[in-house]
Amino acid sequence: MKKVIIALLIGTTIQAQTFNKAKIDSLFNLIKENNKGMGSISIFQNGNEVYHNSIGYADIKNKIESNQNTRYRIGSITKTFTATLIMQLVDENKLSLDTLLSEYFPQVLNAGKITIEHLLRHRSGLFNLTEDEDFMKWMLVSNTREQMIDRLVRRDVDFQPDEKTAYSNTNYLLLSYIAEEIEGKTYAEILESRIIKPLRLKRTAYGGKINSRKNEALSYVMEDSNWQLIKNETHMSVPVGAGAIVSTPSELNIFYENLFSGKLVSKASLEKMMDTSSGMGIGLGGETFFDKKAYGHNGGIDGFQSLTLYLPDESLSISYLGNGIVMSPNDLVVNVLKSYYDKDYQLPEFKEPLKLKTEELDVYLGVYTSQSFPFQITITKEDTVLIVDAKDGPTFPLVCYVKDGFKSDKAGATLNFLPAENKMILELNGNKVDFRKK
Template identity: 40%
Template sequence: MQYQNQPVPETGSIISDLAKEALATFFNTLYDNNMGMGSICIAVKDTVVYQHSVGYKFTTPTGKIPAHQYTRYRVGSISKSFTAVLIFQLYEEGLLDLNAVLSKYIPGVPNGDRIRISDLLHHRSGLHDISDTPNFRAWSIVPKTQQQVIDRIIQCTPDFEPDQMAVYSNSNYIFLGFIAERVTGLSLKQLIKERICNRGQLNSTYYGGKIAVQHNECYSYTFQEDWVVEDSTCMDIAHGAGAVVASPYDLTLFIRAVFTGKFFSQETLEYLLTEKDTFGMGIHPIGFCGKPGHGHHGALDGFASQVWYYPEEELSIAYCANGLVYPINRIMIRVLQIIFK
């Protein structure tokens, strides 16, 4: 089978052969013990220094189709980093005031006249998380209109007053995605393609739809004596909080592009990274043994993913799983232990 993708360069010796062997052993052991399936890509500057895939992307009546370096995953909440990039582009271009209130763009939201765009970015709105509403799983696998999504969020009592504290809520970034569309008149799908993928040369990244195995996309699985396929969330419900599909390689390109000026200025980047109660605005601090880093996690259905960037080393790491039992945080910590010796 031939795959039409951009070539993935893999050169350099920044990660030793011994480290590569340790990484391969680790991921192979996870798969052999039914603890995880997925793909990892590690890059320094613009050069891939390691990539590895274990498990399969989907099953057929005649067998299992293995995952590979071009496999594309639903990256869940890493989509919030994409949405934040779009919001800050609009801010830099003078099209959006981050102190503007939510009610200017989406009327009828509780406290909407006091929730600022920056509160949504920092998870300080107080809006209840739509994914923590009754029967959300069954509700989310059936297509809904944008107004139906808005109505479900509006029906929830706020968890706290705006800007009192920070509590992670998918509702914040769903609204940010809607706001980006209303400011520009373009769909989030178009915005991600034109403003992020084209500028960052992300050829295997896009706003997702129904899972398309013919486009190298994979299904997700949970382990129940064997890997069992999961139901799939409708991406128009996940929207700005979770609708992106990408390969791990593209995620390394994306996170490096954020930090190297492909999307906006250094001044705007520093604003985006501003922390409140440990939250950045779409990209959060992720340090390791005194090394400052930044990134985001993702989880959707049976998918789990993380992307991290360490500016001092110009190191990008992206891991995407479509079936996971072993905790993803422990996986990424082990990866960093091997890389940094």
Template identity: 40%
Template sequence: MIKNYLACLFGFFVSSFVLAQEIDTRKLDLYFKSLEDNNKFMGSVAISQNGKIVYTKTIGLAAVENNLKANENSKYRIGSISKTFTAVLILKAVENKKLALDQTIEKFFPTLANANRITIKQLLGHRSGVHDFTDDEDYETWNTKARTEKEMVAVITKGGSDFEPDTEAAYSNSNYVLLTYILEKTFKKPYAELLTSDITKPLGLTNTYLGGKINTAKNECRSYRFEAGWQAEPETDISIPLGAGGIVSTPTDLVKFSNALFGGKLLKAENLELMKTVKDNYGLGLFKIPFYENISYGHRGGIGKFTAVFSHSSEGNIAIALISNGSNYNNNEIPLAILSAVYNKPFELPVFKTYAVRSEDLDQYLGAYASSQIPVKITISKDNKTLIAQPGEQSPYPLEATEKDKFKYYKTGIALEFNPAENTVILKQGGKEFVFTKA
């Protein structure tokens, strides 16, 4: 599960907007081939137009250890996109008069702070104030171990409240874990059964279900980080995220789900509009996603090293889904390239330069650097033949040599250009440049 970057996911606004008559699939193929050939991305994408799948592509491995190649039916954890499914289940329960959006949750969670003032709608829209347990410093010490409902409610209760209900908004995975339990208590069925009976079975989503321990024999992908090769990431136990981040799916299934949701096949029109109504950047299980002047709706997710995004636009009736089980690249760039191909906007094929360096070549760059432009210090170290950058107290990250004195970190689009004679380095990102001087 991740904190979502969706408020500015595709922040492009210009005057012209044209839907391509035909999507440039050849260029997309070249784009993904470049990523695959350079170990930048493993994952799968699907695009539909007017309800018909018009493009799919899968690259990389489902299981690196077995050299098991992924295919169109390989299944990935989708993280917080699960919240969109959970929101639909809650609103279906409201339509069937099993729940009400304005009802408070004290009968479900009497020990929770402000439970007598927190409503189901506030949980859906991240306006409850309930603290997000994934923000706790010790979260990653226990997230791989199974937890019961009693244990999870105790964790969430201990976290307390970050603000008074409905006074502001803050993304919290705890909200949707609680909504999962509300569904189970209301229907006296496991969440997995409700997901199947109310969404996946009626829509024929055969590759979508609540996950469990990853089983590559069932064409389920593991997730990986890139550190001198793809390294397996520990698995979050699905008993923890549940309807907040525990669903497994494929891009093709996500596109079908998206088309059904926005085509009025899952909810009444007024409840779909509620999902799309954004307040303080949050809808009910959806986010607004701008691309040029087009507005689409969707969600982004992440769990372990899986990342995912889906979006739907009424402009051309376009649905897009992208899921990754490993990335050594800036993940925001890939959806932008896909949308650019769909909407006839220019995008560049990525070019990855390599430059051989020896460990002793890196010594001239080592040290601490400061800038008068921004209050962040960068410490440069090395690990054998890899240069390492650490901004302030943030985690260190490895740099790739691209030319003499030039290095990149592709995941965030950062470039560093050193001048050893002057003891300076220029940091470039997002069209901006900052000069740092060695202390």
């Protein structure tokens, strides 16, 4: 469950073209043929599904192929659901954005200073429980609310409330508990009564142990050109409203369509959710696709990776849920939208990486900065692998695909170096940015 989407395509005015299903089919056929991903995608426009595709298997061992009804763990996209539930309670005057955490959990450090809005916008300063050193042990078993709170109260805060924005799953775990306190129901029951039943969602639910016989996807990781089953499953009592929902791409689009059409929260609440001026919205991240504003969330849990976006001006929603990831959902969705808008689209190339000696990497090492990009990038190496470390951003390894050219499919980034000029060009989701070495 990681940070929401970073810099997307910007700066080009695009008019929607006639939908070209064959062109997007060709992208997914290429991914399938090259074994670069497994998952499902759905595109809605003006409330109607205009495209769906599924590739790969929900269960490789039993040869169960994924299809339109396959359910996936959606990870942190759950937070958009939780934020919606909280804003419904605000609309009903059962809660206020100014309500203090101390009204519900006074034992939490700084509870008398932390508001509901701080939690919603990741501005509480509370320690992220998924970063606990023993997380991999207790995430696999059932946990009570008391156990989770006890772990939190033993930790110091990371910063003071409203000092800055920093993503923490703890915020949405606590919001789940607060909703349960107000409604006198479990989070699963609240989700069912307030969102699932009203929207008539058939494949969206509070998750449990995965059962592929019920068309639920298992997750896999690519090792030595083969998909290997990820056996560890987070017990859903751990993330609750921070990441416990399972769904399909089509039903995520239905949820987003209803949210942005004003059928789930008031206009004032939706506007607050879409306000990203402090760094994040309420259960939503905001970026720019082409010249259009996009809102959404990504998710990652137990090898599953997912992304849902909604472009209000286009009445366009797109969701991709993956249970086997090589190309990142972010990069995949950008390719889909390039194809959808017919914007200089070329199919990606999948080549075997070049193998370099460790001393051949030295020319690329250093700190790179750009006037137009928010992250300072440090390039280091581990033996024969080049590593990107973006300050206040992601860290990921690169593979060499051409002389002076490196990429990460999972991060959706390409770095082309010009060593003689001490320059580097970053291509991130179609946006090219020039960097200079310090």
